[in-house]
Amino acid sequence: xxxxxxxxxxxxVTAAARLFYNEGIRAASVDAIAEKAGVTKKTLYYHFRxxxxxxxxxxxxxxQPTLELYARWFEATPGTPANKIRGVFAEFxxxxxxxxxxxxxFLRTAAELANTPGHPALKAGAAHKKRFxxxxxxxxxxxxxxxxxxxxxxxxxxxxxxATVMLIHRDPAYVEAAGEVAASLVEAP
Amino acid sequence: xxxxxxxxxxxxVTAAARLFYNEGIRAASVDAIAEKAGVTKKTLYYHFRxxxxxxxxxxxxxxQPTLELYARWFEATPGTPANKIRGVFAEFxxxxxxxxxxxxxFLRTAAELANTPGHPALKAGAAHKKRFxxxxxxxxxxxxxxxxxxxxxxxxxxxxxxATVMLIHRDPAYVEAAGEVAASLVEAP
Numbered sequence: 001x002x003x004x005x006x007x008x009x010x011x012x013v014t015a016a017a018r019l020f021y022n023e024g025i026r027a028a029s030v031d032a033i034a035e036k037a038g039v040t041k042k043t044l045y046y047h048f049r050x051x052x053x054x055x056x057x058x059x060x061x062x063x064q065p066t067l068e069l070y071a072r073w074f075e076a077t078p079g080t081p082a083n084k085i086r087g088v089f090a091e092f093x094x095x096x097x098x099x100x101x102x103x104x105x106f107l108r109t110a111a112e113l114a115n116t117p118g119h120p121a122l123k124a125g126a127a128h129k130k131r132f133x134x135x136x137x138x139x140x141x142x143x144x145x146x147x148x149x150x151x152x153x154x155x156x157x158x159x160x161x162x163a164t165v166m167l168i169h170r171d172p173a174y175v176e177a178a179g180e181v182a183a184s185l186v187e188a189p
Numbered sequence: 190x191x192x193x194x195x196x197x198x199x200x201x202v203t204a205a206a207r208l209f210y211n212e213g214i215r216a217a218s219v220d221a222i223a224e225k226a227g228v229t230k231k232t233l234y235y236h237f238r239x240x241x242x243x244x245x246x247x248x249x250x251x252x253q254p255t256l257e258l259y260a261r262w263f264e265a266t267p268g269t270p271a272n273k274i275r276g277v278f279a280e281f282x283x284x285x286x287x288x289x290x291x292x293x294x295f296l297r298t299a300a301e302l303a304n305t306p307g308h309p310a311l312k313a314g315a316a317h318k319k320r321f322x323x324x325x326x327x328x329x330x331x332x333x334x335x336x337x338x339x340x341x342x343x344x345x346x347x348x349x350x351x352a353t354v355m356l357i358h359r360d361p362a363y364v365e366a367a368g369e370v371a372a373s374l375v376e377a378p
Contacts, residue, residue, distance in 0.1 A: 023304050026215040102303040110357050111300035114291040115212050122357075129357050150366075157367045160357075161350020168299050168311075168318050168349075177339075178346045181370065 009047045012037045017058045021105050025055055025112045025121075055109065056120035062105055063128045067135055074139055081143040082183040085155065089162065089179025093172040096163070103167040107160060132156060145186055155182045198236045201226045206247045210294050214244055214301040214310075244298065245309035251294055252317045256324055263328055270332040271372040274344065278351065278368025282361040285352070292356040296349060321345060334375055344371045 015037035019028035030051050034044045048054040070088060077087025095101065102108070106125040113119045133156050141148035162178035204226035208217035219240050223233045237243040259277060266276025284290065291297070295314045302308045322345050330337035351367035354360075 024215065024301055026213065026301075027304070099306075103300060107353055107357070108300040108303060110353075111292060111297040112213055112215075114297060114356060115216070117288075126357050129354070153363065153366050154370050157350040157354050157363055158346060158370075159350070160353045161346040161348070161367075164296055164299075164349045164353045165318070165346050167303060168296070168315050174342065174346055177342050178350075181343050181347075181374065185370065 005047070008037075008039060008043065012039060012044055012047055012054070013057050013061045016054050017061055017105075020055065020058050020109070021102060025109055030054070052120055055113075056124045059106060059109060059121050059124040059128060063124075063131065066106075066128070067132060070132070071135065071139070080187075081140060081145050082186040084143070085186050086179050086183045089159070089175055089182060092159070092162065093166075093175035093179070096166045096175065097170075097172045101166075104160070104163040107163060129156070129160075140186065151185050154185055158182045194236070197226075197228060197232065201228060201233055201236055201243070202246050202250045205243050206250055206294075209244065209247050209298070210291060214298055219243070241309055244302075245313045248295060248298060248310055248313040248317060252313075252320065255295075255317070256321060259321070260324065260328070269376075270329060270334050271375040273328075273332070274375050275368050275372045278348070278364055278371060281348070281351065282355075282364035282368070285355045285364065286359075286361045293349070293352040296352060318345070318349075329375065340374050343374055347371045 012033065016028070016033045019033055019036060022028075030041060030044060033054070034041045037044070044054075048057065073088045073091040074084050077084045077091075106128055109121055110125050113122055116122070133152055136155060137149045137152040140152055145151060158178040158181055162175040165174040165178075166172065201222065205217070205222045208222055208225060211217075219230060219233060222243070223230045226233070233243075237246065262277045262280040263273050266273045266280075295317055298310055299314050302311055305311070322341055325344060326338045326341040329341055334340060347367040347370055351364040354363040354367075
């Protein structure tokens with residue numbers, strides 16, 4: 001690899017992430033991504049064999065930051081596990097209730113690629129969602145919540161539902177409704 | 190309008206619905222839709238001023254059939270309101286657990302058009318989701334469920350979450366998990 005290849009790769013992924021998220025997977029062209037990253041298309045294709053590989057790299061780059069953000073929200077909320085879950089939904093409602101927010105990038109990518117089963121980005125997105133569910137299971141278990149795996153599974157459906165309905169109606173009342181249900185699952189005997 | 194203009198319009202919408210659903214909003218071209226409908230592009234643009242208008246017409250064409258399908262599932266399930274809700278999720282899991290199923294067309298369209306606020310198809314999609322929530326509120330109220338509007342709102346988040354997670358993992362266990370939560374909301378005192 002040429003010197004600074006890692007930094008170049010990172011610059012390309014950052015540019016791709018911004019354009020894929022803001023414009024959509026199919027709408028954002030490789031040309032526009034190369035231009036935004038300040039590299040030639042040849043350099044881009046040195047790092048990524050195809051646009052499909054670049055879409056997968058975009059989602060992979062969002063995996064850890066997303067997990068860390070939710071872990072921060074969970075840990076920063078004081079009180080019972082139910083309070084913490086309420087806090088996560090409240091923080092999500094706040095962050096989503098802006099013009100800049102355009103939905104969950106993982107969900108939008110899955111929606112756009114629904115006709116290409118086996119696409120590397122679908123695998124990267126599904127792997128992220130599994131890691132998220134695992135993180136939530138562990139976090140709830142650590143807080144002493146019984147049957148944490150079952151409850152975490154139900155909460156991820158509520159979170160993804162909240163993100164989806166928020167994209168449709170742009171109304172945080174749906175996120176609050178989902179948060180109430182999620183908190184009650186944690187409180188249940 | 191020329192004779193049979195209504196039938197021509199319907200043929201175009203049917204072709205558009207199939208291609209938009211199977212390939213995605215941006216991936217399906219107006220040329221391919223005209224060809225599938227067996228009309229010229231001039232005829233297509235006689236009925237629809239733009240592709241955007243055609244995307245909205247696609248979602249509008251799916252509004253009533255979708256409402257009727259869910260109403261049928263709800264009514265066909267015997268027993269308590271909670272049983273009926275369980276039945277709806279079970280039927281949805283069955284219908285989604287096929288290679289042919291590619292997610293909820295309303296949600297996928299919202300995902301693809303996230304960067305175009307005010308798009309006519311986003312309005313059509315949001316109007317459908319509001320009608321769905323209203324239908325569910327009325328159906329639960331008719332069954333004697335108290336606070337039907339609050340419960341219906343929570344259930345639509347669970348249903349959209351189930352559809353989204355099903356698209357990600359292709360695993361009906363998530364739909365069942367959502368259905369259990371939804372049924373418990375209806376059973377709650």
